[in-house]
Each structure stands twice: as C-alpha cells, then as structure tokens.
Amino acid sequence: MKIKLFVFILISSTALLVTSCKKTTTVVAVPVRPITGLWVGKYSGLTGAQDARFAIKSDKSTYVEFHDPANPTRYTGTYTLNGDIFTTKITDISNANNTYTFVGTFKNDGTLTGGTWGSASSSTDGGTWNANRIN
Numbered sequence: 001m002k003i004k005l006f007v008f009i010l011i012s013s014t015a016l017l018v019t020s021c022k023k024t025t026t027v028v029a030v031p032v033r034p035i036t037g038l039w040v041g042k043y044s045g046l047t048g049a050q051d052a053r054f055a056i057k058s059d060k061s062t063y064v065e066f067h068d069p070a071n072p073t074r075y076t077g078t079y080t081l082n083g084d085i086f087t088t089k090i091t092d093i094s095n096a097n098n099t100y101t102f103v104g105t106f107k108n109d110g111t112l113t114g115g116t117w118g119s120a121s122s123s124t125d126g127g128t129w130n131a132n133r134i135n
Contacts, residue, residue, distance in 0.1 A: 033109070035079075036057060036058045038053065039056060039131035039134065040132060041130045042131075043115075043127060047068065054112075056088075061076065061077070061078055062076065062078065062079050062088045062090060064088070073093075073094070076090065081106060085103065086102075086103070086104050087103045088101070099120050100119060100120070101117065101120070102116075102117040102129060103117070104116070104129065104130065111131070113130050114130070116128055
C-alpha cells in the first residue's frame, strides 16, 4: 500500500511540476495597413515643395493631384508594389505627353518615404516626395 501511495504522490507531483513550468507567450499582432487608400504628402523639385494627394486603388490604379497654386494638375496611372517598393507611373489628364514615375518605400506604419520622381520612365530626375495614409 505504501508503494502505491508513493507512486501516486510521485506521479501527481511530477505532473504538477511539469504543468506549472509552462510559460505562456503573448504574441502581439502588428496591424497590416494596406497600400490602398488616400495619401497626402509633399513633392519637391525645381519649384519647391508642393502638396500632393494620391488615391491608390485596389484595381492597381492611381489618381494623383498636385496642388501647385499656379498650376494644379491631375494625373491617372497604375502602380506596383514589389515587396515594400511602391512605383506609380502617371499621365497628366489634360496632356498625355506629361508622364512621370514615382518610386518610394511603403512602410506598414502608413507612410511612403524616401520617394523620388522623374519624367517619363526615370524616377530620379525630378525631385523627392513622401506621403502619409489618412484613411
């Protein structure tokens, strides 16, 4: 009888020790913010910094407004997101000869940073830009 009691206590104690030693790990999920949405920011070039708005749509299209007080312009185009590199190629709605390429780094915190832009297929001969997602 003593042996059975001893074995029972030994097994119970071992089970209690094993289960009490487990540590729980809490994983905090980082929210994934999509690239699609309305973005506002600045672009700069020869005329200084100007306001810009980017509507980045789920069908891979973009609509861009540049708010140069002397010459506000609107553009449409398409974009790609390759890893964290965002690229959009846009064309002036009122003059199809005006095309530009914007490239920047998409971050999950709702920012597009380190952007450069240029004429036609160049993304470096125009200036810099950045934007923040507002929705």
